[in-house]
Amino acid sequence: xxxxxxxxxxxxxxxxxxxxGRQQVVTITYLKPGETEPTxxxxxxxxxxxxxxxxxxxxxxxGGDIEVIAMCRxxxxxxxxxxxxxxxxxxxxxxxxxxxPQNTTYERxxxxxxxxxxxxxxxxxxxxxxxxxxxxxxxxxQSETSLAA
Numbered sequence: 001x002x003x004x005x006x007x008x009x010x011x012x013x014x015x016x017x018x019x020x021g022r023q024q025v026v027t028i029t030y031l032k033p034g035e036t037e038p039t040x041x042x043x044x045x046x047x048x049x050x051x052x053x054x055x056x057x058x059x060x061x062x063g064g065d066i067e068v069i070a071m072c073r074x075x076x077x078x079x080x081x082x083x084x085x086x087x088x089x090x091x092x093x094x095x096x097x098x099x100x101p102q103n104t105t106y107e108r109x110x111x112x113x114x115x116x117x118x119x120x121x122x123x124x125x126x127x128x129x130x131x132x133x134x135x136x137x138x139x140x141x142q143s144e145t146s147l148a149a
Contacts, residue, residue, distance in 0.1 A: 003088045009066075012083065013048070015091060016068065020045040023096045025073075029088040030081055038087055043070035043079070044096045071098040 004012050019026050026045060031038040047069040054062050066083040078101055113119035 001088050001090045004086055009083065012086070012089070013066065015089070016045060016048060019091050020048065025092045025094040025096065026070075027090040027092065028081065028086050031085050031087055033082070033085065041079075041081075042073040043068070043081070044073065044098055045070045046078070046100050071096075071100055073098065077101075 025042055027042045029038050029040050045068060049067055051063045051065045051067060053064040068081040070079055072079040076098060113122055
């Protein structure tokens with residue numbers, strides 16, 4: 001067990017990055033903000049990242065903390081832990097067994113029409129549902145010359 005107050009943050013991060021690269025489990029003793037009793041969690045680290053930094057009007061810097069994004073074996077779900085809340089940790093040789101959740105895909109919204117003529121054209125296509133969802137019955141190949149005008 002390594003106690004984080006007895007070593008530098010760089011050393012703690014190096015150990016956590018090493019376990020992430022090797023996909024090995026880490027057991028942490030974690031103190032949630034605002035609580036007095038620490039909890040022990042066995043986690044599978046997915047990502048280490050920093051929070052965004054904001055500067056208030058008075059010049060105080062907020063954010064920039066390091067977060068550990070991991071799968072918690074107790075809850076079997078994705079959790080976020082702040083590096084400053086980790087009191088102690090143990091590196092294991094046990095491999096990952098939990099499946100992380102799939103990333104959601106971003107769908108780009110339809111582009112807005114550049115002029116009124118194009119807007120009218122898209123409006124008419126949207127009115128007629130048969131034409132709006134038109135897809136060719138077969139794959140069109142560039143080398144096929146029978147479709148040439």
